[in-house]
Amino acid sequence: MTVLLQIGRRPPGPAASALPAPAAPPTGHPDLRVFRSAHGAHLFLADGSRVYDLPDERTAARLERWATAPDGALDELARELGLPLWERPPRIDGTPAEVPPLASLSLNVMQACNLSCGHCYADEGRFGGSARAMPRATAFAAVDRLLAEAAPGADVVVGFMGGEPLLARELVHQVVAYAERAGAATGHPVRFALTTNLTVLRPEDARLFAAHPFTVTVSLDGDRAGHDALRRAPGGGSAYDRLRAGLALLERHGRPRHLAARVSVTPHTGRLLDVLEHGIGLGFDEVGFAAVVSAPDPGYEITADTFGGFLAQMVECGERALAELSAGRRYPFGNFETALHQLHRGTHRPYPCGAGAGYLSAAADGGLYACHRLVGDPEFAMGSLAEGPDRAARERLLAQRHVDRAEPCRSCWARYLCGGGCHHEVTRRGRPGCDYIRGWLAFCLRAYVELCEAAPGYFRAPADQAGPVGAAGRREQS
Template identity: 80%
Template sequence: MTVLLQIGRRPPDPPPQGLPAPSPAPAPGPPPASAEAKVFRSAHGAHLFVADGSRVYDLPEPLADRLERWTAAPDAALPDLARDLGLPLWSRPRIDGTPAEPPPLASLSLNVMQACNLSCGHCYADEGRFGGSARSMPRHTAYAAVDRLLAEAAPGADVVVGFMGGEPLLARDLVHDVVRYATRAAADAGNPVRFSLTTNLTTVRPQDARLFAAHPFTVTVSLDGDRAGHDALRRAPGGASAYDRLRAGLDVLARHGRPRHLSARVSVTPRTGRLVDVLDHGIGLGFDEVGFAAVVSAPDPAYEITARAFDGFLDQMVECGERALRKLSAGRDYPFGNFLTAMRELHRGTHRPYPCGAGAGYLSASAEGGLYACHRLVDDPAFAMGSVAEGPDGEARRRHLATGHVDRAEPCRSCWARYLCGGGCYHEVSRRGRPGCDYIRGWLAFCLRAYVELSQAAPEFFRLPPEPAATTAGATGLV
């Protein structure tokens, strides 16, 4: 048959083979054909998505029907399908179930203040205390963490120093000192350094804004809607409005210095209003990007999105995505973060066996100097990864990457979306399992259709340089 038209870029060649990876258990057998290929349709016809390599092809409709019947058969196998239909698939898989070796460290977040000035029922960090007591990171520990990052990084590679909490600007003197120290140390080591900070923006001062503007900073602000919606979820001391303080913080940034990238992250709970209204409100405040994340695990279960509530969440996310598709297709800006990330990741051909860089190229340091897989897993012994003083625990990282591989997890290995999703947030899976799998598949199915339609309507969108990454984890999910 004629070779099908591939949409988007050809994914990169397979990476070179490194050191032998640990294999605590043999990899399971091959997944069903339905997990390897998915037929979908857009306004331009039928298409095929191939999971390994995240490849998208145009299909004639008769062939699309035939493929759907094939992949639905319980004994169908992708190699047979490719041979029978003459599909241009690589003979050697790019992801084969082999766990990755821990890479050099590229990003380290510092929990400089494990306390917060707000009280939010949906906060995974329990106001930064992570179930313990409020505490701050000593200066010598913070400097040692920077030294550890540079010692573990690849020569000449970019590194990211992140500031987390609680509320990191409660430790502003330390943040300022660490930025100066890291800038000097990174220059001496030959590693370009960038910074990130996640904040509620209620305590930002002019000197903080000037710091963000003078250095390559990504600042992520927690936003939950308009004044009523935000204050319903974020309680400030003395009954003050957390939203009014956030708006005052935005004014400080406007007057004294704006970071290179300013994003808003909306934590979606059952109490969140209509998402498209929240999205438009955030965009109207001037953020470079506004994105949503469902609260799956919270100290108070009343704030959690349950499996049943994910249906409504998906409907609202698609409503936001459709608006983004219309505006971007018309050449207008619409910085819906989840949608923009999905479009760029699909165009890049992103395919990965892990949800993010946690425990791999990214670690997080607690106030006491312990190293953990990420900032959401601080003080969790199951995800302890060494210490700032002694360095990352290579064996703990290998176990984490071996057990976390999406092809070794159930039901992930039988899902066509596994190399886009990566298996789900480690923090959420460890506490709640995977209640949002149907949502993730539904959102990604919409994104595949939108990708084809946007590629046709506004191909110039994919020639624009991507925005700076807004995460300390070194990888962004599509959800």
């Protein structure tokens, strides 16, 4: 019997959310993909996101021929090649996930912003309506609801979104104090997350972030010229200069536990490698890119025609990260490190995220929605703080948007890594980025094998040294 070596760990159980929409059908077989690295030929199995070394090029070529034109059943091919790979039952079988306990709730504490950005999906935080702030009673009710709906003793996350949440700083400070008291009373450790443009940060905010378990994500669009070209500050001032002043305050008064930069990529964004290295140079713990697919002004959207260029630039960044990490140097490119650690864990999911499942978002008026990007959208309304999450609506979302029920997702080898695409983007723009996602994941598969060979200790390092997740790296004999 041919022996294969499995890279990484056995995957965990299924996770959490997805949706259908027209897109070009993928090529190849949906259950496997042969790829090559500097160390030979390898096999990726969609079931469990497993990666194996193949014993020789003959086996690789036979698998590729079968994937292009299947002749018989997959288990027959496995027996022919002596590959003991297709276990039963499959880890994901099209059955919708059960609605889990609530684990995270974001509060849209200020549905208004001090900046004007043409690519903002939230319409400066108004979500197509009028600017409003969340009342304190509503915010406290959101914390109470999260703790009531959480699993006993589980960690929970309270997020602060906008607009610009620090325009409601007094409320943010009050909610942190209230949540920690309430969580202690119910036995739930509470962590916090906040997304900000950092332009209105004050010393007391920095001290709050440092004193409590906070992840702070900062919107960054490049150097001074690139950032200010996309973010218009009132009175014509520089949004970038204000961001740098905010970073200086964090250095003086205390950094959060994790400080990330998120770059929203538009056709106006400069060379991504330059933006990435600029963000790393500013001292962020992680820098990541997200293509703008849905924006109020279509001129800011990455389209099917421009995703190819986006992929080429992402791979350029990934190659730099691979070289640096292989040499044992830290290089916090978030998209790359997240993908590699997901492959190492064997992450596989039938949904793109926890939206509508373990994660909900509360609007300023107390309505609950599947996520912060879908506030105000009746299709994704999930109940209210007063009456609680709408279980039927959450069940409907998990049933309708399972990746194996979506077209053309069910035919794609990358479906359990992608999960079917962001609900907000797919609802508004379909799936223009499918080829990009497959191209990026194909690069990450090759990079994963090469990093395993060059720096196996990377996957054994603590999370704060090795990236988003520290995992016990190893190759297992199948």
